Amino acid sequence: MCPMQTTKSTLILLTGLASFPAMSQSRVGSRPNIIVILADDIGYGDLSCYGATALKMSHTDQLAAKGLKFTHAYACASTSTPSRYGLLTGSYPWRRNDTGIARGDAPMIIHPGQTTIASQLQEAGYTTAAIGKWHLGLGEGGFNCQAWNDSVTPGPRQIGFDYSYIMAATGDRVPCVYLENQKISGLDPKDPIQVDYNRPIAGEPTAADHPEMLTMQSSHGHNQAIVNGIGRIGYMKGGSKARWVDENIADTLAEKAVNFIRKNNNRPFFLYFCTQDIHVPRVPHHRFKGTTTMGPRGDALMEFDWTVSCITQTIADLHLEEKTVIIVTSDNGPVVDDGYQDQAVEKLGNHTPGGKLRGGKYSIFEAGTRIPFFISWPGIITPGVSDAVVSHIDFLATLSSLAGHPLSDDKSWDSLDQLDTWLGKSRNGRPFVIEQSGKTLAWIEDLVKYIEPSDGSTFDHFTHTELGNSTEPQLYYLKSDEGEKVNQASNHLKQTENLRLKLDNLKKKK
Numbered sequence: 001m002c003p004m005q006t007t008k009s010t011l012i013l014l015t016g017l018a019s020f021p022a023m024s025q026s027r028v029g030s031r032p033n034i035i036v037i038l039a040d041d042i043g044y045g046d047l048s049c050y051g052a053t054a055l056k057m058s059h060t061d062q063l064a065a066k067g068l069k070f071t072h073a074y075a076c077a078s079t080s081t082p083s084r085y086g087l088l089t090g091s092y093p094w095r096r097n098d099t100g101i102a103r104g105d106a107p108m109i110i111h112p113g114q115t116t117i118a119s120q121l122q123e124a125g126y127t128t129a130a131i132g133k134w135h136l137g138l139g140e141g142g143f144n145c146q147a148w149n150d151s152v153t154p155g156p157r158q159i160g161f162d163y164s165y166i167m168a169a170t171g172d173r174v175p176c177v178y179l180e181n182q183k184i185s186g187l188d189p190k191d192p193i194q195v196d197y198n199r200p201i202a203g204e205p206t207a208a209d210h211p212e213m214l215t216m217q218s219s220h221g222h223n224q225a226i227v228n229g230i231g232r233i234g235y236m237k238g239g240s241k242a243r244w245v246d247e248n249i250a251d252t253l254a255e256k257a258v259n260f261i262r263k264n265n266n267r268p269f270f271l272y273f274c275t276q277d278i279h280v281p282r283v284p285h286h287r288f289k290g291t292t293t294m295g296p297r298g299d300a301l302m303e304f305d306w307t308v309s310c311i312t313q314t315i316a317d318l319h320l321e322e323k324t325v326i327i328v329t330s331d332n333g334p335v336v337d338d339g340y341q342d343q344a345v346e347k348l349g350n351h352t353p354g355g356k357l358r359g360g361k362y363s364i365f366e367a368g369t370r371i372p373f374f375i376s377w378p379g380i381i382t383p384g385v386s387d388a389v390v391s392h393i394d395f396l397a398t399l400s401s402l403a404g405h406p407l408s409d410d411k412s413w414d415s416l417d418q419l420d421t422w423l424g425k426s427r428n429g430r431p432f433v434i435e436q437s438g439k440t441l442a443w444i445e446d447l448v449k450y451i452e453p454s455d456g457s458t459f460d461h462f463t464h465t466e467l468g469n470s471t472e473p474q475l476y477y478l479k480s481d482e483g484e485k486v487n488q489a490s491n492h493l494k495q496t497e498n499l500r501l502k503l504d505n506l507k508k509k510k
Contacts, residue, residue, distance in 0.1 A: 040279040043334025045355030054351040059309035067376030078368030090396025090415025104169035106137035118160030124405035132274035134166040155182040174236035193239035207231025246283035277304040295343040335361035364437035364468035388429030450499035
C-alpha cells in the first residue's frame with residue numbers, strides 16, 4: 001500500500017462501488033485501464049532506469065523493468081503547454097499560434113468539441129480523470145476572464161474528462177489553488193481570490209519589494225506574488241484557506257489519484273496524472289529531504305518515485321495489474337536553474353539530467369524533447385528495451401486503438417496508430433518525428449535530424465541552456481553523433497534539402 005502519512009493530505013483510500021456493463025473487445029483483448037503518469041521537466045538522464053547513478057529510484061525502476069522501455073521517445077515540444085496540447089489532441093501545437101507557454105490566466109487552448117484522448121476514451125465507455133498540473137488554460141474570452149470564484153468554464157469536462165482535480169497552470173504561477181471539477185477546492189466565499197498578470201494588487205506585498213519575506217530566493221523572475229514564502233509569476237490576493245501547501249502537493253495529488261482508481265476499479269478508466277515534480281519551485285515533503293546529495297531537485301525526483309509507488313501499489317492491491325496499462329513519461333527535457341536559488345546547480349555533481357544529449361528544456365537539441373518513456377502491461381507486454389522511434393503525438397491514435405475505438409477517417413490526423421510498436425509486437429517506429437522549440441522545428445528520419453534555420457536566440461543565459469537555433473540549416477547523424485556536435489548540412493546538401501522539403505510539406509498539411 002502507498003505509505004500512509006500523518007500530513008494534512010493523508011491518503012484516504014476509498015472502496016470502489018460501481019459496476020459497469022461488459023465492454024466489447026479491442027484487438028488485444030479486454031479493454032484495459034489506462035494510466036498516463038506525466039512527469040514535469042524530468043530529463044532523459046534523470047531516472048536511474050535510464051542510467052542515472054547519483055540516485056536510485058526503486059519503484060520507477062521496478063515498473064520500467066516490468067515493461068518496455070523506449071530509448072528514442074519524443075515529446076511534442078520542449079516546453080509544457082505545447083507538449084501537453086500535442087499529447088492530448090494528437091495535433092501538432094505549431095499548427096496554431098496560441099500554444100506557447102500559458103499564463104495562469106490564459107483561456108483554454110483546447111477548444112470544447114476538439115477531439116482528445118479523454119473524449120475518445122469516454123466514447124469508448126471509459127471513466128476519465130485529469131489530476132495534477134494542467135497548464136492548458138481555463139475559461140474563455142481572453143486573458144484574465146476566468147470566474148475564479150464561481151465555476152470556470154470551459155475546462156477539462158468540456159474536452160472529455162469526467163473528473164478533474166488540477167493546478168490551473170504551474171507551481172510557480174498563480175493562482176496557487178486546486179480546482180476540483182472546475183471550482184476552487186476549499187474556497188471560503190468570504191475570502192474570494194483575485195488574479196492579475198498585468199499589475200500588482202493593491203495592499204499585497206511582492207517578492208520584488210519584500211525579499212525578506214521569502215523562504216526561497218529567486219535567481220531570475222518569480223518576483224511577483226508571495227505564496228507560502230515563495231515568489232511566483234503573476235499577482236494574487238485572497239483564497240487563504242484554499243491555497244496549496246507546496247510541501248504537500250505530491251501527497252495531495254497522489255491521494256486524489258488513488259481515490260479515483262479505487263472508486264472506479266470495477267469499470268474501465270483512464271487517468272491522466274500529471275505530477276508537479278520536478279518543476280520549480282522544488283519543495284518536496286520533509287520526509288524526502290536529504291534522500292539525495294543533489295538538494296531539492298534530487299529530492300523531488302525521489303518524491304516522484306514515491307508517487308509512482310502510490311499508483312503501482314494501489315493497482316496491485318486491487319489485483320488490477322493485468323488489466324492496467326501504465327505509461328510513464330515526461331512533458332519535456334530537464335532544466336537545472338529555472339528561476340529559484342535551490343542549489344540545483346551547486347549540488348548537481350556528476351549527475352547529467354539530459355544524459356549524453358545536448359541542450360535541455362527550451363532547446364531544439366535532443367535533450368529538449370527526447371524523454372523517458374516506458375509502458376507496463378503484465379501478460380501482454382514482454383519486458384525489454386526498444387530503440388523504435390515513438391512520439392507523444394501518437395497517444396491519441398494509439399490509445400484510441402487500444403480501447404477499440406479508432407479515430408475516424410474523416411480527418412487527416414497528425415497522430416498515428418503505433419499500438420503494435422508500443423506493445424512491443426513491432427520494432428518499427430513512426431516514419432519520422434517532429435521536434436519543436438518555440439517557433440523552430442526539426443525533422444528526424446532514420447535518426448538523421450534536420451533543424452530548420454531560425455533567427456531565435458542561440459543561448460538562454462537565465463537557464464544556461466543551448467537553444468540550438470541557427471540562421472543556417474543543421475543536419476546531424478544521431479546514430480554516430482548523439483550529442484549533435486557536428487553539423488553535416490554543408491556536406492550533405494541534397495539530404496538536407498530533401499528533409500527541408502518534407503518538413504515544409506508537412507507544415508502545409510491541415
